[in-house]
């Protein structure tokens with residue numbers, strides 16, 4: 015009812031607005047006197063240094079956190095990371111041993127495929143760390159160690175605040191591992207922690223831009239296909255932006271690594287096709303802009319999500335949403351906000367059941 019939704023029209027909108035708090039609640043208890051302390055990790059520095067491979071296994075949005083996590087963990091800690099969907103992992107005879115850290119990510123902690131992957135990993139001798147939102151859930155109980163996300167109960171089927179909290183856990187882990195391996199100086203840590211602490215207010219600011227995004231979304235209620243493109247972390251962000259849109263609005267959408275477009279997808283671009291381009295990684299701006307130009311020449315309408323100051327992008331985009339400056343590894347936390355709002359307002363405008371999309375369940379406890 016209305017009271018449960020705290021005055022918001024839908025749980026999804028309410029939960030989007032709870033993101034600043036979910037983010038802060040997830041990092042605050044793990045930063046002490048300017049140091050990252052993850053007691054629940056239960057690993058000594060020696061054990062951390064002994065990790066030879068990380069495998070991140072999850073379903074749905076939680077797996078998208080894994081794709082982001084891969085770039086961040088590899089970039090900062092230089093540990094090789096594989097990401098797998100839980101439903102694939104368990105049937106592919108994965109290669110893991112006691113030097114492998116398996117990270118399972120799950121909001122509910124009850125997803126059957128993820129739980130099975132956890133059991134399989136333990137059986138093969140790997141250590142399993144759960145990043146879980148629901149306290150005391152099956153995955154939380156069975157993992158060797160649990161790092162809780164403190165997003166609070168999430169009702170809307172389409173995840174927003176749990177996803178945002180999961181990202182924060184990934185950042186903290188990557189920074190911790192990098193520190194232990196001597197790859198992150200005190201100055202770098204201090205500057206990253208400053209950026210981390212700025213995220214809640216920045217997310218709030220992006221949420222407050224909702225009217226503009228609603229106006230824009232209203233022009234695309236009849237869209238048939240939407241393509242999300244990005245490179246690196248921006249590809250991971252695109253996957254989540256695309257999933258949000260298709261699961262609640264029923265508009266077909268796909269996420270593509272921007273450089274892969276010309277190997278097939280571009281044949282689907284027609285006059286008026288909406289392409290959402292995500293470009294938060296400076297060193298890839300030029301490449302992205304040229305991909306945007308490629309689709310625009312074929313008639314696409316290009317919406318871009320990029321960092322403040324990248325005005326260059328305006329020559330290749332029809333509509334630009336700017337996110338504030340942050341550490342490039344944290345860009346997902348900001349760029350996803352306008353994409354969540356976009357999906358939400360498209361679904362509202364199309365009269366969809368936003369909180370309970372057809373055929374989907376919040377927690378999938380059967381295989």
Ligand code: G6P
Nearest residue numbers: 073074075076120121122125375
């Ligand atoms: C379901 C939900 C998705 C969610 C996925 C994983 O398919 O509809 O939104 O991302 O399960 O759920 P979990 O609880 O494991 O994060």
